[in-house]
Amino acid sequence: MISKKGHSHADDVKITSRHSELLRNTAEAFQQLEQGMDYAVSVGLKNLLEDLDCHAIHLYVYHEITNFLECSQAIGGGKGIIVGDGRMPVSDKAEDKISQVYLGKQDYTLWDNDTNICVAVKRLQDRIGVLVVDRGATKRPVEEDLARIVDFANEFGLGIYNFRNYLNSERQRSRFLTFSKIWVAMASTMKYEDILSVILRSVIAELKFDRVKLFLVDKENNLLVGSLVADVRGVFQTIEQERYPLKEGVNRLVDTILGKEVPKEEGEISKLIFDMPLEVKGSRIGVMAIENIFSRRFISLEDIENIKIFANQAALTIENAQLFRKIEELSIQDGLTGVYVLRHMRQRLEEEIARADRFKENLTLMIIDVDDFKKYNDTYGHPFGDKLLQQFAGALMKNVRGVDLVGRYGGDEFLVIFPRLSQSKSTEVGARIIQAIRDAKYTIEDKKISFTVSIGMATFPDDASSKESLIKRSDEALYWAKQHGKNRVCLASEISG
Amino acid sequence: MSKQKTTLKIWVMNNRGYDTPQITQTEIKNFLNAHPNLDVEISVFSWSQAWQRIISAIKSKETPDIFQTGTGWTVTLSTLNALMDITDRVKKAKIKEKFFPASWSSCEPKSLKGVYAIPWFVDIRVLYYRKDVLKKKGLSELCLSTWESFEKTCDQINGIEIEGKQITALRVPVLKDQGLVHGVAPWIWSSGGDFLSSDGRQATFHKREAFEGIRYYFNLIQKGYAPITGRPYTSGMLADEFFLNKSCGLFFEGSWATSVYLPGFFDTSSTAKESEASEKFGIALLPSGPAGRSTFCGGSNLAISNFSNHPDEAWELIKFFSSVESQLRYCKTIGMLPSVVEALDFLLKKDNPQSRVLKDSCQKFGRDYPQVPLWASIEMIIVEELFNVLQLIKSKQYTEARLTEGLNKAAERVNYLLSL
Numbered sequence: 051m052i053s054k055k056g057h058s059h060a061d062d063v064k065i066t067s068r069h070s071e072l073l074r075n076t077a078e079a080f081q082q083l084e085q086g087m088d089y090a091v092s093v094g095l096k097n098l099l100e101d102l103d104c105h106a107i108h109l110y111v112y113h114e115i116t117n118f119l120e121c122s123q124a125i126g127g128g129k130g131i132i133v134g135d136g137r138m139p140v141s142d143k144a145e146d147k148i149s150q151v152y153l154g155k156q157d158y159t160l161w162d163n164d165t166n167i168c169v170a171v172k173r174l175q176d177r178i179g180v181l182v183v184d185r186g187a188t189k190r191p192v193e194e195d196l197a198r199i200v201d202f203a204n205e206f207g208l209g210i211y212n213f214r215n216y217l218n219s220e221r222q223r224s225r226f227l228t229f230s231k232i233w234v235a236m237a238s239t240m241k242y243e244d245i246l247s248v249i250l251r252s253v254i255a256e257l258k259f260d261r262v263k264l265f266l267v268d269k270e271n272n273l274l275v276g277s278l279v280a281d282v283r284g285v286f287q288t289i290e291q292e293r294y295p296l297k298e299g300v301n302r303l304v305d306t307i308l309g310k311e312v313p314k315e316e317g318e319i320s321k322l323i324f325d326m327p328l329e330v331k332g333s334r335i336g337v338m339a340i341e342n343i344f345s346r347r348f349i350s351l352e353d354i355e356n357i358k359i360f361a362n363q364a365a366l367t368i369e370n371a372q373l374f375r376k377i378e379e380l381s382i383q384d385g386l387t388g389v390y391v392l393r394h395m396r397q398r399l400e401e402e403i404a405r406a407d408r409f410k411e412n413l414t415l416m417i418i419d420v421d422d423f424k425k426y427n428d429t430y431g432h433p434f435g436d437k438l439l440q441q442f443a444g445a446l447m448k449n450v451r452g453v454d455l456v457g458r459y460g461g462d463e464f465l466v467i468f469p470r471l472s473q474s475k476s477t478e479v480g481a482r483i484i485q486a487i488r489d490a491k492y493t494i495e496d497k498k499i500s501f502t503v504s505i506g507m508a509t510f511p512d513d514a515s516s517k518e519s520l521i522k523r524s525d526e527a528l529y530w531a532k533q534h535g536k537n538r539v540c541l542a543s544e545i546s547g
Numbered sequence: 548m549s550k551q552k553t554t555l556k557i558w559v560m561n562n563r564g565y566d567t568p569q570i571t572q573t574e575i576k577n578f579l580n581a582h583p584n585l586d587v588e589i590s591v592f593s594w595s596q597a598w599q600r601i602i603s604a605i606k607s608k609e610t611p612d613i614f615q616t617g618t619g620w621t622v623t624l625s626t627l628n629a630l631m632d633i634t635d636r637v638k639k640a641k642i643k644e645k646f647f648p649a650s651w652s653s654c655e656p657k658s659l660k661g662v663y664a665i666p667w668f669v670d671i672r673v674l675y676y677r678k679d680v681l682k683k684k685g686l687s688e689l690c691l692s693t694w695e696s697f698e699k700t701c702d703q704i705n706g707i708e709i710e711g712k713q714i715t716a717l718r719v720p721v722l723k724d725q726g727l728v729h730g731v732a733p734w735i736w737s738s739g740g741d742f743l744s745s746d747g748r749q750a751t752f753h754k755r756e757a758f759e760g761i762r763y764y765f766n767l768i769q770k771g772y773a774p775i776t777g778r779p780y781t782s783g784m785l786a787d788e789f790f791l792n793k794s795c796g797l798f799f800e801g802s803w804a805t806s807v808y809l810p811g812f813f814d815t816s817s818t819a820k821e822s823e824a825s826e827k828f829g830i831a832l833l834p835s836g837p838a839g840r841s842t843f844c845g846g847s848n849l850a851i852s853n854f855s856n857h858p859d860e861a862w863e864l865i866k867f868f869s870s871v872e873s874q875l876r877y878c879k880t881i882g883m884l885p886s887v888v889e890a891l892d893f894l895l896k897k898d899n900p901q902s903r904v905l906k907d908s909c910q911k912f913g914r915d916y917p918q919v920p921l922w923a924s925i926e927m928i929i930v931e932e933l934f935n936v937l938q939l940i941k942s943k944q945y946t947e948a949r950l951t952e953g954l955n956k957a958a959e960r961v962n963y964l965l966s967l
Binding site: 088118120121122123137138139258260282283284316317318319322323341343344345346347 | 592593595596598599602603605606607623626627628722723724920921923924927928931956960964967
């Protein structure tokens with residue numbers, strides 16, 4: 051009930067009816083969900099301002115993550131929205147009257163000779179925030195303004211509560227769609243590299259985090275190894291150089307894997323970082339380091355819940371992909387030398403050519419064989435020749451980069467695919483391999499031997515534009531090297547095509 | 548058949564004291580008169596909500612065509628690939644030279660090699676003072692010109708009674724928000740320090756020069772020249788305390804307060820008269836420190852979203868907002884200062900000390916925070932530490948050793964963040 055002190059009856063009726071009208075108008079604004087909550091709040095504040103004709107009104111809404119009452123909107127006499135950007139911590143201290151009101155320990159508080167009033171905004175037991183009204187130089191009795199403010203505070207409470215429910219259901223719907231999308235993407239491939247890419251891109255694109263780094267456990271070497279980083283700027287790259295021994299105290303990621311207690315970063319920054327272990331059947335196979343350090347958006351409990359659902363599936367998918375890769379490796383490896391079989395090399399060559407074409411890059415193919423290999427077979431027998439090939443393959447693997455692909459072409463001939471290697475650099479790489487293999491000492495069946503190799507190389511797109519023609523041009527170059535003294539490199543560009 | 552209209556969407560923030568939706572709509576009408584095939588849809592957010600709104604929009608790629616961005620936000624939003632690189636457009640239109648350097652710096656962050664926004668309007672921090680307070684102590688504005696004389700003045704006027712009301716020398720921001728950083732920044736710069744190293748990779752606000760500035764600032768508070776007890780005041784409420792309640796003698800605030808509390812100040816008509824308030828309140832440059840004078844130049848930029856389907860039309864609207872006519876109209880209405888030199892000169896053409904202070908603050912002494920992508924998060928750490936210092940003062944546990952320790956810890960945290 052509004053106090054009627056200081057007014058005539060006719061005035062009272064007019065004011066009360068206007069008050070009801072403004073309240074109704076506020077309630078209607080809160081029903082227009084599609085307009086957004088800001089709109090409804092600004093309508094409500096304007097209505098309250100008109101009702102009270104006061105100096106200023108601030109609406110503070112409680113934010114759980116920060117434990118602050120944050121100024122949502124504010125409005126000032128006759129000047130429209132003035133918007134304060136302030137925030138106040140919520141504390142239990144009795145002298146913090148605004149907190150007391152918010153926490154429900156008192157219904158309202160007054161200060162500065164009753165010019166300021168603070169009233170709780172809530173819906174039944176759900177506390178939402180407070181309305182702070184600076185009445186200015188009004189002569190109206192405080193009880194009257196208080197009653198009007200309480201009416202509006204109730205309207206705000208109900209309206210914001212309903213809005214939140216609406217937004218919550220919208221979020222649930224969008225969450226369902228997000229996860230459906232992610233599961234479909236994960237199920238679309240079994241290829242290990244693609245799976246990792248889908249997982250990281252999902253964290254950025256679907257779960258809306260700024261950056262994620264994926265680390266996986268290397269059980270054989272007892273290490274935590276960086277796998278990939280992806281971020282909202284579009285960065286997507288390997289972080290293989292980040293390797294940490296799995297020993298307590300090395301860093302927070304390792305401690306997360308070991309299940310040790312990880313000290314949290316101090317202050318609000320801790321709400322921008324979250325490390326999510328990837329677990330399969332109780333064993334931690336890796337960790338995702340998730341950060342919102344650019345956007346400064348706090349990682350909420352809901353976010354964490356989403357990450358957990360996602361991580362359970364991601365961990366399982368990664369482990370399946372790792373198993374699949376092992377099986378695949380077994381079927382694509384040459385049983386004698388451990389390098390890839392020709393079928394796989396052909397397939398990879400086609401993929402690498404397509405990739406080089408797409409990114410306008412070079413790619414070089416090498417065919418390499420042991421000079422006079424037949425002599426070793428004839429002199430020492432085939433088992434000796436097999437061991438020589440094993441050592442040759444090992445030496446070759448040692449002398450190429452991690453991204454290069456080594457395979458067996460047949461007999462003593464091997465193929466190497468060098469992504470992003472240009473024609474101009476090929477001679478240098480070929481010469482280095484020739485020298486490394488020639489200078490190495492090999493011991494086979496107690497015999498110390500050394501041997502030389504010949505190399506033919508052709509580069510895409512300079513020397514050939516297809517898989518078959520690239521193999522052909524490399525083979526021709528090898529033939530030329532053999533014809534011209536062996537123990538040498540020949541580039542396809544050096545001979546007529 | 549008539550061609551269907553293109554609708555541009557623009558997000559702007561509320562200007563304190565003004566009905567922004569209405570004012571912006573009115574200004575845009577001038578643009579639409581010349582572009583009948585366009586419509587503009589305006590959404591207005593409060594500053595406290597705008598950042599999260601923009602971030603959510605970017606992440607879902609559902610953005611407006613044009614964003615208003617705080618000067619400190621532009622570099623982060625560009626880093627997040629949210630803003631269009633408009634370097635070529637700017638070159639072609641030859642408009643960079645129209646703006647004064649302090650307003651331009653955040654639009655072309657060194658770390659990004661490109662132009663990502665155009666300055667819209669500027670808010671420069673100045674020192675407001677009560678003429679009656681200085682007069683009572685027989686002081687002139689000169690007493691505010693150096694650190695030394697400023698502190699002496701605070702000491703002289705603190706606690707004096709005017710019209711039966713005891714005043715404090717100063718009021719400073721005490722809420723746990725970026726107002727705290729605005730508060731200390733000019734002192735850090737004036738003593739030769741900065742928040743970060745020039746390459747943006749290391750914290751430097753704990754190093755000697757910056758430390759001296761921070762120490763000076765907190766010493767003023769610790770000596771009781773600026774009260775930190777009582778209820779928390781938002782920036783607007785603090786201005787009320789100074790201009791309306793007259794509870795203090797000196798007050799650092801953005802230039803926005805000039806038009807709100809000194810009505811008619813920006814009236815450029817020939818018949819304009821000084822308002823009554825202008826006779827009571829003066830505007831001074833921030834005091835000069837060991838390394839000279841500096842002040843914080845903030846404000847807003849306009850940027851085209853990278854996800855806009857109408858970048859050409861958006862660019863036309865942005866160019867319109869940077870025209871002298873629009874700058875004058877809009878800035879006069881919302882009480883901000885123009886970023887275009889010609890408009891600024893016109894608006895401050897009156898030959899009076901206050902206008903000179905505002906102009907010099909913009910053109911000679913204004914500077915912005917480090918333009919690094921992680922500034923938003925770095926600022927959060929600094930805010931936390933500055934707030935801690937205020938709590939130490941409040942509980943009478945403040946010492947220089949505690950200040951050093953706190954700043955060192957905060958610097959460690961910032962360096963950790965920069966290393967991620």
